[in-house]
Amino acid sequence: MNLSIVIPLLNEEESLQELHNWIVSVMTKNNFSYEVIFIDDGSTDNSWNIISRLSAENTNIKGIRFLKNFGKSQALHAGFAKAEGDVVITMDADLQDNPEEIPELREMILEHNFDLVSGWKKKRYDSVVSKNLPSKLFNWAARRTSGVALNDFNCGLKAYKNTVVKNIEVSGEMHRYIPVLAKNAGFGKIGEKVVKHQARKYGETKFGMDRFINGFLDLITIWFISRFGKRPMHLFGALGSVMFIIGFLAAGFIGFSKLYRLYNDLPYNLVTNNPWFYISLTTMIIGTQLFLAGFLGEIILRTKNNEERYKISNTVNI
Incomplete structure (x- = not known):
């Protein structure tokens, strides 16, 4: 199969028929063999009934329905697991991503041998204050932290080699x-393509300002996983060693100071009256806790099991 188009969605009943017709038109015009996998992430409207009807009319349409809303990452994970195409395209279901971009994205994967091509919505039709400016700040931080030179990490329109989606864990x-x-x-080999951004035609966005806060927190997480995900003791052990050395030196200073005063018959206070005593005690405790965190991280890493992150209630054509 040539193309797999993976589309996660939540309450997009108004746009599904139009999106389906648009995709089928592009596929037919370019003579592509394809499958479209809709992942209904716990919609409470009529989205699943529409997907079921479309799949009955067109066997290239497939559907996965979650028992409840588990999130976009879980929806993509489920779609990637079922995708059979040589090239996998992801896009949103709100008609803001343009299916006419698919042939060029496919060509960049097959002809130019990119592993992944990300869309860049250079000209956006979103609110400048609520989306554009936070998005620019977020993308700048993501570039600096990750080392991946993309202008638009949030764009849902992306193309992948099949081997890529089968070898990454989206959680x-x-x-x-x-x-x-x-x-x-x-x-x-990661590329970028400027793509058209359409104004939302139906309904309202499912994402608010909180997605940028969560995005920055996830950025810290992925930085940590990238650097220390397979060796947490390297981070926690190093920090624990630094804290323990500070505490040990502080304790040594207290001991040396007391011995010096005793030897020279000078007055001295109780050890607990010395602020360095508390600095020593605190840093040694923190150092021990960091060491324990590193050990626990290593143990968890070696004993973790792959538990299910979502529940599927129905599928069609899969």
Whole structure:
């Protein structure tokens, strides 16, 4: 199969028929063999009924329905697991991503041998205050932290080699950082393409300002995982050693000071009256805790099991 188009969605009943017709038109015009995998992430409207009807009319349409809303990352993970195409395209279901971009994205993967191509919505139709400026700040921080030179990490329109989506683990809210996950997995040829951004036609956005706060927190998480995910003791052990050395030196200073005063018959206070005593005690305790955190991290890493992160209630054509 040539193309797999993975579309996570939540309450997008008004746009699904139009999106389906648009995608089918592009696929037919370019004579592509394809599958479209809709992942209904716990919609409470009529989205699943529409997906079921579309799948009955067109066997290239497939659907996965979650029992409840588990999040976009989990929806993408489920879609990636079922995708069979040589090239996998992800896009949003709100008609803000343009299916006419798919042929060029596919060509960049197959003809130019990119592992991943990310869309860049250079001209946006979102609110400047609520989305554009926070998005620019977020993308700047993501570039500096991850080392991946993309202008738009949040763009849902992306293209991947099939081997990429089968070898990355998208969990939590890490869908924003799939290019970083791909880079960490060894897929280094990552490209970018300017794509058209459409104004939202139906409904309201499902994301608020909190997504940028969560995005920055996830950025810290992925930095840590990238650097120390397989060796947490290297970080916690190093910090613990520094704290323990500070505490040991402080304790040594207290001991030396007391011995010096005793030897020279000078007056001295109780050890507990010396502020360095508390500095020593606190840093040694923190150092021990950091060591324990490192050990626990190593133990968890070696004993973790792959538990399910979402529950599927129905599927069609899968």
